[in-house]
Amino acid sequence: MTPPTSAPSPAGTAAPGSAETAEATRTAEAAEATEGGNLAAALASLAERRGWIDRPAFHQDHRSWTHGEVHDLASRAAGVLAGHGVRPGDRVLLALPDSLAWVTAFLATARLGAIAVLVNPELTAADHAFMADDAGADLCVTGPGLEERFAGRTRLGADLLLALTHGAPPATGAHPAGPRTPLYLQYTSGTTGTPKGVVHCHGDPGTYHELIGERLLRVTPDDVTLSVSKLFFAYGFGNTFAFPLFSGSSAVLVDRRPSPATVDELVARHRVTLLYSVPSAYAALVADRADRHAACFASVRAAVSAGEGMPAGLGERVTELLGAPVLEQIGSTEAGHAFCANSVDDNTPGTVGRPVPGFDLELRDRAGCPAPDGTEGELFVRGPTLTPGYLNLPEETERVLAGGWLATRDRALRTADGTYRVLGRTDDMELVGGITVSPLEVEAVLRRHPAVREVAVASATDERGASALRAYVVIGVSSTAAPTFAATRADLQTSLMALAREHLAAFKVPRTIHVVPSLPRTPTGKLRRHLVRRGAW
CATH class of the missing domain: 3.30.300.30 (ANL, C-terminal domain)
Structure with missing residues (x-):
């Protein structure tokens, strides 16, 4: 199955030198960079053309790395991975916490034309064994204490990868790739059974940024991101990887799920402007404010919530604490990121907003017919970053992605103003x-x-x-x-x-x-x- 191409940039003209022209130029460059070839090489080229080389890209602990440093390390790491036998089309499993090593390994894998397999390092040994076997991993890059889980396969510890990278020469080029070339695999969360490997392509991350990061969230080079959701999840991948690298902004990397106190400290230290989390983590953030001060959130301009519906009243409490709007959205691993979302310019609390530009949503009743506005139905979606299919599961692909529409298994209704309210899962009744x-x-x-x-x-x-x-x-x-x-x-x-x-x-x-x-x-x-x-x- 062939994956869809990136969504076209919006049509229209603007006066030379206007804000609209500058935004259109950025969008066109991002689209050109992504569609023109290999994602890793395109991002490095984009950073150089836009003058981001010396701007911070990632912060971890008390260290920061610039966009130039990140792309240089990735180029050198590509040679290290190639020295460990990685070739175009090979599968490189990343069992790593959020870290510079994760970003470096992903970009290096992309540069080689190999396919990154993104897995949660905190899964069980049985889960890791299943995913390594299912993906046919040729090399496993692992975090501390995980090497033995992948015995029998070629392994490389994250610390050793970085050590070897610092002494390696930069790669001379990148393997040719287009927007439809497979780039990475992410596994579904397994709420309804065995996790399924979802394929995404070189053109997808740029589209996530164009349609969501740029149009809906207005991410600029001056933004600083903190995402509670991790890089190995679809939501966290867009937040922490795609948006910063395509916008020239920066992100805070946290190697484990941060406590509310840690969120407070990181937001204040790094002057975070965009906070991404899930409802349960937001609930923990506001659960006890006796010894907490809202002043530490003064830099936050927007908070994004996904993963589950925001319980009634929680969004208002989060807004009160942060002094910033909460923007709910809904997405899926199959879509790569959000397909329906509120934006900084159009936010309707209590809903997941409107369809992301380029995506079509449809509500169907039990007979498969369109459900009228105000009537509950099952949510179906199609759009530019929808996966071409599940790895090794052609029958499941055909069932869930029939006719190019993803059956999300979410129950929802469309209100009179065009926004959507998610009512739960079809199997929640x-x-x-x-x-x-x-x-x-x-x-x-x-x-x-x-x-x-x-x-x-x-x-x-x-x-x-x-x-x-x-x-x-x-x-x-x-x-x-x-x-x-x-x-x-x-x-x-x-x-x-x-x-x-x-x-x-x-x-x-x-x-x-x-x-x-x-x-x-x-x-x-x-x-x-x-x-x-x-x-x-």
Whole structure:
């Protein structure tokens, strides 16, 4: 299956020297760089033409690297990888935390015409073994302590890669590539089963930036990014890799999921302007503000949220803390990044905004017919960066990408003003006593309690075979709620049960409420509802 080409730049003319002309020039250069050949070489050329060589590109710990340094290191690292046998078309698995080594290894792999396989270094050994086998990895570049997981394959530790790179000569060129040449593989989060390898191409990252980073977020060379979501995820890849390298801006690299206190410190130290995260991490950020100061967020101009729907009221609390708007969006690994999003110029809280330019969205009812505005349907999408298919899964590719439309398995509705509201997953509905119930409705009621930070509801069958709803809550007592609430489990369960009975029909009231330390989530922050149903995590 052939991947689609990058979306065309917007038509129209502008007066010479105008802001519109400058923006059109930047867009045209980015598109030309991407479509003209190998992504790594195109990015290096773009940085030189735009005068970004001496501008910071990445910050980690107390060190920064310029765009020029990054592209020089990548060129040298390409020779190191070639010396380890990497050839065009080979698969190079990157099991690395966010770091300069990750960026260097990815760009070096791209320069050689090989295909980067992006995996979460915190997965289990079994997951890593599956992905290495499924992708047919020829070389595995690993973070600390992971080398033995890939025994039997050619391996290279990240520290050794960087050490060898500093003494290696720059590569003399880059392997020819076009926008449809495969560039990298990312695996789906596995919320519904075994992760699937998703193919993306050399033309895709430039399109992510053109359509989202540039048009919707207005990323400029002066921006500084901090993304809680990591480089090995679709959302984090666009935020931390594509947008900075295509805009001449910089990003903060964090090798593990940052705590709220770490986010505070990094934003203040680096004067972060764009913060990207997921709802559960934003909830943790605002959970306890007793010893936190909003002044450290003074530099933030926008916060972006993806991964799951933002619970009612959370966006307002995040905006109050940051002093900046929260822009919700929705995307997928198959699309590479967002396909529906709010923007800095057009933000409708409580929605995921409008279709990203170049993408078409369609809502279909159970019969497969278009769903009218205001009516719930399953969300389908097509667009310029949609994957050409799943690795080694032709039948799954045909089923999920029938006719060029991706079946997202999200339930949504289109409002009268053209924005979209996501209502949950198609497999989120629960059957209780023969009646279909949306757990999101029950969760929204329980989340009103000031002591509840997170909640998940699912149907379970008891020993008699009868189905009933169970609720699992994570306590996160805010500084304002603490004086008025005695946070004992018995008090909380009684209070929540009373809240549910007051606002829900009797058959929607959970039979039991359990206080738990955490909910089962994928590494991208998505709820694993199938585990909630079993009460097993």
